[in-house]
Amino acid sequence: MTGIVQIVGCGPGGSAWVLPRAREVVAGCDVVFGPSDLQALFPEYRAARMDLPSRVETAAPLVEAAAGKGLNCAVLVRGDCGVRSLAKGIERLLPAGICRRVPGLSSVQVACAMFGVDWDQAKIVSAHGRDPGELDRCALEAPILVLLGGGDGFGVVVERVAGSFGPCRIKLASDLTLPTERLVELPAGGSVPSNLPSRTIAIFKKDIQ
Numbered sequence: 001m002t003g004i005v006q007i008v009g010c011g012p013g014g015s016a017w018v019l020p021r022a023r024e025v026v027a028g029c030d031v032v033f034g035p036s037d038l039q040a041l042f043p044e045y046r047a048a049r050m051d052l053p054s055r056v057e058t059a060a061p062l063v064e065a066a067a068g069k070g071l072n073c074a075v076l077v078r079g080d081c082g083v084r085s086l087a088k089g090i091e092r093l094l095p096a097g098i099c100r101r102v103p104g105l106s107s108v109q110v111a112c113a114m115f116g117v118d119w120d121q122a123k124i125v126s127a128h129g130r131d132p133g134e135l136d137r138c139a140l141e142a143p144i145l146v147l148l149g150g151g152d153g154f155g156v157v158v159e160r161v162a163g164s165f166g167p168c169r170i171k172l173a174s175d176l177t178l179p180t181e182r183l184v185e186l187p188a189g190g191s192v193p194s195n196l197p198s199r200t201i202a203i204f205k206k207d208i209q
Protein backbone atom coordinates (compact mmCIF):
# COMPACT_ATOMS: atom_id res chain seq x y z
CA MET A 1 0.00 0.00 0.00
CA THR A 2 1.23 3.52 -0.83
CA GLY A 3 2.18 5.78 2.07
CA ILE A 4 0.76 9.25 2.43
CA VAL A 5 2.78 12.43 1.96
CA GLN A 6 2.07 15.29 4.34
CA ILE A 7 3.51 18.65 3.32
CA VAL A 8 4.14 20.40 6.61
CA GLY A 9 4.43 24.18 7.02
CA CYS A 10 7.09 24.78 9.68
CA GLY A 11 6.71 28.51 10.29
CA PRO A 12 9.30 31.21 9.70
CA GLY A 13 12.19 29.46 11.45
CA GLY A 14 11.97 29.92 15.21
CA SER A 15 11.25 26.75 17.17
CA ALA A 16 8.47 28.43 19.20
CA TRP A 17 6.63 29.16 15.96
CA VAL A 18 6.13 25.52 14.88
CA LEU A 19 2.49 24.56 15.38
CA PRO A 20 1.70 21.59 17.68
CA ARG A 21 -0.11 19.90 14.76
CA ALA A 22 3.13 19.96 12.73
CA ARG A 23 4.92 18.19 15.60
CA GLU A 24 2.16 15.53 15.79
CA VAL A 25 2.33 14.89 12.05
CA VAL A 26 6.13 14.61 11.99
CA ALA A 27 6.01 12.27 15.01
CA GLY A 28 3.72 9.94 13.06
CA CYS A 29 5.86 9.75 9.88
CA ASP A 30 8.43 7.15 8.83
CA VAL A 31 10.56 9.53 6.71
CA VAL A 32 11.03 13.28 7.05
CA PHE A 33 12.25 15.20 3.98
CA GLY A 34 13.51 18.78 4.19
CA PRO A 35 16.46 21.13 4.64
CA SER A 36 18.62 20.74 7.74
CA ASP A 37 17.47 23.96 9.45
CA LEU A 38 13.84 22.78 9.28
CA GLN A 39 14.79 19.22 10.35
CA ALA A 40 16.49 20.80 13.39
CA LEU A 41 13.08 22.10 14.54
CA PHE A 42 12.09 18.47 15.28
CA PRO A 43 15.08 17.08 17.23
CA GLU A 44 12.96 14.73 19.33
CA TYR A 45 11.73 12.46 16.52
CA ARG A 46 13.56 9.38 15.32
CA ALA A 47 12.17 9.03 11.78
CA ALA A 48 14.64 8.64 8.89
CA ARG A 49 15.66 12.06 7.58
CA MET A 50 16.63 13.19 4.10
CA ASP A 51 17.46 16.56 2.57
CA LEU A 52 15.59 17.41 -0.65
CA PRO A 53 16.96 19.09 -3.80
CA SER A 54 15.34 22.48 -4.35
CA ARG A 55 14.27 21.56 -7.92
CA VAL A 56 10.88 19.94 -7.56
CA GLU A 57 11.45 17.68 -10.60
CA THR A 58 14.39 16.10 -8.74
CA ALA A 59 12.77 16.16 -5.31
CA ALA A 60 9.40 14.60 -6.21
CA PRO A 61 10.75 11.18 -7.39
CA LEU A 62 12.59 10.74 -4.06
CA VAL A 63 9.39 11.32 -2.11
CA GLU A 64 7.38 9.14 -4.50
CA ALA A 65 9.86 6.28 -4.11
CA ALA A 66 9.54 6.37 -0.29
CA ALA A 67 5.73 6.58 -0.43
CA GLY A 68 5.73 3.73 -2.98
CA LYS A 69 7.37 1.50 -0.36
CA GLY A 70 4.40 2.18 1.93
CA LEU A 71 6.26 4.72 4.09
CA ASN A 72 4.35 7.72 5.46
CA CYS A 73 6.35 10.81 4.57
CA ALA A 74 6.56 14.39 5.83
CA VAL A 75 7.93 17.08 3.52
CA LEU A 76 8.98 20.12 5.57
CA VAL A 77 8.49 23.52 3.97
CA ARG A 78 9.30 27.01 5.24
CA GLY A 79 6.42 29.14 6.51
CA ASP A 80 3.10 27.95 5.10
CA CYS A 81 2.60 25.45 2.26
CA GLY A 82 0.37 27.90 0.39
CA VAL A 83 2.94 30.68 -0.09
CA ARG A 84 5.60 29.94 -2.73
CA SER A 85 6.51 26.48 -1.39
CA LEU A 86 7.32 23.10 -2.94
CA ALA A 87 3.75 21.95 -2.18
CA LYS A 88 2.14 22.75 -5.54
CA GLY A 89 4.95 21.13 -7.52
CA ILE A 90 5.07 18.00 -5.33
CA GLU A 91 1.29 17.57 -5.58
CA ARG A 92 1.44 17.97 -9.38
CA LEU A 93 4.13 15.32 -9.79
CA LEU A 94 2.98 12.71 -7.25
CA PRO A 95 0.08 10.27 -7.80
CA ALA A 96 -3.29 11.94 -7.21
CA GLY A 97 -4.73 11.75 -3.71
CA ILE A 98 -1.64 10.84 -1.70
CA CYS A 99 -0.64 14.37 -0.59
CA ARG A 100 -2.12 16.38 2.26
CA ARG A 101 -1.17 19.89 3.40
CA VAL A 102 -0.54 20.81 7.03
CA PRO A 103 -0.66 24.60 7.31
CA GLY A 104 2.01 26.60 9.09
CA LEU A 105 2.52 30.23 9.98
CA SER A 106 3.78 32.15 6.96
CA SER A 107 6.65 34.62 7.21
CA VAL A 108 4.27 37.02 5.42
CA GLN A 109 1.81 36.85 8.33
CA VAL A 110 4.60 37.38 10.85
CA ALA A 111 6.11 40.33 8.93
CA CYS A 112 2.71 42.04 8.63
CA ALA A 113 1.94 41.46 12.31
CA MET A 114 5.30 42.91 13.37
CA PHE A 115 4.51 46.14 11.49
CA GLY A 116 0.80 46.22 12.40
CA VAL A 117 -0.29 45.79 8.78
CA ASP A 118 -3.46 43.91 7.69
CA TRP A 119 -2.55 41.48 4.92
CA ASP A 120 -6.02 40.55 3.67
CA GLN A 121 -5.68 42.90 0.69
CA ALA A 122 -1.97 42.43 0.12
CA LYS A 123 -0.59 41.20 -3.20
CA ILE A 124 2.36 38.82 -2.73
CA VAL A 125 5.13 38.82 -5.35
CA SER A 126 8.24 36.65 -5.24
CA ALA A 127 11.75 37.89 -5.98
CA HIS A 128 13.17 34.81 -4.23
CA GLY A 129 16.08 33.71 -6.44
CA ARG A 130 14.74 35.56 -9.46
CA ASP A 131 13.89 39.02 -10.71
CA PRO A 132 10.10 39.48 -10.71
CA GLY A 133 10.28 41.85 -13.70
CA GLU A 134 7.64 44.53 -14.18
CA LEU A 135 4.67 44.46 -11.80
CA ASP A 136 1.31 43.56 -13.33
CA ARG A 137 -1.73 45.80 -12.95
CA CYS A 138 -3.13 43.78 -10.06
CA ALA A 139 0.09 44.31 -8.06
CA LEU A 140 0.36 47.99 -9.00
CA GLU A 141 -3.21 48.66 -7.85
CA ALA A 142 -2.98 46.78 -4.54
CA PRO A 143 -2.91 48.91 -1.37
CA ILE A 144 -0.16 46.67 0.04
CA LEU A 145 2.54 44.80 -1.82
CA VAL A 146 4.60 42.08 -0.13
CA LEU A 147 7.87 41.24 -1.90
CA LEU A 148 9.62 37.98 -0.93
CA GLY A 149 13.36 37.75 -1.44
CA GLY A 150 16.60 38.81 0.17
CA GLY A 151 20.33 38.60 -0.41
CA ASP A 152 22.52 40.16 -3.08
CA GLY A 153 20.70 42.46 -5.44
CA PHE A 154 17.44 42.47 -3.47
CA GLY A 155 17.93 46.12 -2.45
CA VAL A 156 18.02 47.12 -6.12
CA VAL A 157 14.81 45.18 -6.79
CA VAL A 158 13.13 46.86 -3.78
CA GLU A 159 14.07 50.32 -5.10
CA ARG A 160 12.83 49.51 -8.61
CA VAL A 161 9.52 48.12 -7.30
CA ALA A 162 9.08 51.20 -5.08
CA GLY A 163 9.55 53.39 -8.16
CA SER A 164 6.72 51.73 -10.06
CA PHE A 165 4.38 51.15 -7.06
CA GLY A 166 4.15 54.89 -6.33
CA PRO A 167 4.25 56.87 -3.05
CA CYS A 168 4.46 54.36 -0.23
CA ARG A 169 6.07 53.45 3.09
CA ILE A 170 8.61 50.62 2.93
CA LYS A 171 9.15 48.18 5.79
CA LEU A 172 11.81 45.46 5.76
CA ALA A 173 11.71 42.30 7.88
CA SER A 174 14.71 39.96 7.91
CA ASP A 175 15.33 36.64 9.69
CA LEU A 176 11.97 36.80 11.43
CA THR A 177 11.64 34.79 14.68
CA LEU A 178 15.38 34.01 14.62
CA PRO A 179 18.01 35.52 16.95
CA THR A 180 19.25 37.71 14.05
CA GLU A 181 15.77 39.18 13.37
CA ARG A 182 15.89 42.73 12.02
CA LEU A 183 12.98 45.13 11.38
CA VAL A 184 13.53 48.40 9.52
CA GLU A 185 11.04 51.12 8.53
CA LEU A 186 12.57 53.33 5.88
CA PRO A 187 12.06 57.07 6.29
CA ALA A 188 10.36 58.76 3.30
CA GLY A 189 12.94 58.96 0.50
CA GLY A 190 15.40 56.84 2.53
CA SER A 191 17.67 54.41 0.70
CA VAL A 192 17.40 50.63 1.03
CA PRO A 193 20.27 48.96 2.96
CA SER A 194 22.51 47.01 0.57
CA ASN A 195 23.31 44.03 2.82
CA LEU A 196 19.87 42.54 3.33
CA PRO A 197 19.92 38.93 4.65
CA SER A 198 18.85 36.13 2.30
CA ARG A 199 15.51 35.84 4.11
CA THR A 200 13.91 39.26 3.82
CA ILE A 201 10.41 40.53 3.18
CA ALA A 202 9.71 44.03 1.92
CA ILE A 203 6.26 45.48 2.60
CA PHE A 204 5.16 48.46 0.50
CA LYS A 205 2.17 50.27 1.98
CA LYS A 206 0.58 52.98 -0.17
CA ASP A 207 0.25 56.46 1.30
CA ILE A 208 -3.54 56.75 1.15
CA GLN A 209 -4.94 60.28 1.80
Ligand SMILES: C[S@@+](CC[C@H](N)C(=O)[O-])C[C@H]1O[C@@H](n2cnc3c(N)ncnc32)[C@H](O)[C@@H]1O
Pocket residue numbers: 012013077078079080081082083084085105106107108128147148149150173174175176177178198199200201
Ligand atom coordinates in the same frame (compact mmCIF):
# COMPACT_ATOMS: atom_id res chain seq x y z
C1 LIG B 1 10.34 30.32 -1.20
S1 LIG B 1 9.65 31.60 -0.21
C2 LIG B 1 8.84 30.63 1.00
C3 LIG B 1 7.76 31.37 1.78
C4 LIG B 1 7.14 30.51 2.86
N1 LIG B 1 6.37 29.44 2.25
C5 LIG B 1 6.30 31.29 3.84
O1 LIG B 1 5.09 31.10 3.89
O2 LIG B 1 6.88 32.06 4.60
C6 LIG B 1 11.08 32.15 0.64
C7 LIG B 1 10.93 33.60 1.06
O3 LIG B 1 10.15 33.68 2.25
C8 LIG B 1 10.60 34.76 3.05
N2 LIG B 1 10.99 34.24 4.37
C9 LIG B 1 10.98 32.95 4.78
N3 LIG B 1 11.36 32.86 6.07
C10 LIG B 1 11.62 34.13 6.48
C11 LIG B 1 12.05 34.73 7.70
N4 LIG B 1 12.29 33.98 8.79
N5 LIG B 1 12.23 36.07 7.76
C12 LIG B 1 12.00 36.85 6.67
N6 LIG B 1 11.57 36.35 5.50
C13 LIG B 1 11.39 35.01 5.40
C14 LIG B 1 11.80 35.39 2.32
O4 LIG B 1 11.29 36.48 1.57
C15 LIG B 1 12.25 34.26 1.42
O5 LIG B 1 12.92 34.75 0.28
